[in-house]
Amino acid sequence: MSAGIAFEKPMRTWHAQKAYLKEHYREYDNVRFRHDDKAPPTTVETTSGPLVFTTSAIVSGLECRVPEALRNASVGNAIDELLTLRYSTGRVTDTAEGGRHRVRQRAFPLRVGEPWRRRSYEELEARDEEWKNYLHMLGGVLEYIRADTIEDVHRRYGLGRHGMMLGLHAAVEREPGLCESPSHRHRHLVTARCSEMMDLADPDEITAVADLLDLATRALPAPSQLTRMVVHPKCGHGEADLLLDGTLIEVKAGGNFPPNTVLSAEVVRQLLGYVLSVPPRLEKKHPVTRAGWYLARFGVLWDFPIEEIPERLYGRPLTLEAAREAFRLGIPPSEVEVPRHGSPRRRD
Structure with missing residues (x-):
């Protein structure tokens, strides 16, 4: 079944x-x-x-209104993650599922510069709790976003950076092997500092994600309307x-x-x-x-x-x-x- x-x-x-x-x-x-x-x-x-x-x-x-980073899968992951947070009715908790810990073992050490070692379940739970709190905070912002509230350039750019970080994380969770290859920037997600993670995206990606979110707030109903x-x-x-x-x-x-x-x-x-x-x-x-x-x-x-x-x-x-x-x-x-x-x- x-x-x-x-x-x-x-x-x-x-x-x-x-x-x-x-x-x-x-x-x-x-x-x-x-x-x-x-x-x-x-x-x-x-x-x-x-x-x-x-x-x-x-x-x-129809006109393709967001041509930047056109064939970039992480940009697609980013808008998926942002819309998931926007329309979630409760706290996002899937990062704490046991099945995700294999990804966490490879991708996210406890501190920057710390030699890799296998972490305990409790350590992974603590790291996941931090990540859930971050998602909860971002989801609380996204729920009330309207088209007229993201016209500010700095706000749009900031949301685009957050979205790309989510997109990169989603790519790693779907394909953990990305962290093992030096040819992929996903390995840099090992940093524990949010600001450093957000610097991994390039300007075209950030612009694309920000514009995609802008379009979504105009084309899809707001959570308050549903x-x-x-x-x-x-x-x-x-x-x-x-x-x-x-x-x-x-x-x-x-x-x-x-x-x-x-x-x-x-x-x-x-x-x-x-x-x-x-x-x-x-x-x-x-x-x-x-x-x-x-x-x-x-x-x-x-x-x-x-x-x-x-x-x-x-x-x-x-x-x-x-x-x-x-x-x-x-x-x-x-x-x-x-x-x-x-x-x-x-x-x-």
Whole structure:
């Protein structure tokens, strides 16, 4: 079972789910997917406007408003971390999880210049508590940030530096080996001084993160405007980034420019996987009605009613209920029927 979804045995791994989505959702008829880059696109209007796909999704008519540090993964990590803190309803505590201590052992000594040694669990807990306090302080600032409050140059630059430090930390936590290579600056995160950590970012990165945060405060609702906020909501296919008042959101900070390539087909299927595996306990407490992508470099939230997404990517009539049951069972969507009364089931 994954996040409350009782997948059949062949579908219990993420890789099996990914292969299933790739096999059965390839038509893209209603979202203008074209495999031939030279073929002229056709226009199909959706409830949220036209969405164009080639081998990657190309959003026509949008301007990449943050071109700095375009292919920098740490910048993407930074805006993810900042938005997580902005919309968190409680203290961020994941840094204290036992699974993170392997990263802490490699990356963060107790004092600058101290020879490396294996630290005790208690020492790591104390270091994590310091880090949690820092995140709590920064989250308290981000919660009340408005577009007009970050127009001050010094404030924007400061938030950009904090964001990049978070982005570098996130990169290390996802790939601890970065600290072991002298070719990566992540090894310099061994310093215990926050000011030194923030000096690791270059001006382009800081500017990019500050501008991304500025766009996000304009494009996404403020925490005070929302009634329900969940960060990293767990679905059967993995964790999405945000769930804000019923809208499931994946934050994407890519944007090869030009052209404005922002979404690969794989990324589209990733969101579909989340839509098809929303667990009952999440649905009951925080009903999901829409899903989409926040295109961070464009300042655009591109979302759709969740009922539309499977059918558009399947290319034929398909209800959300049937698509979810087929995904759970690992069978083609055409082999599921939805009776007038009752739950979806495999066709006899």
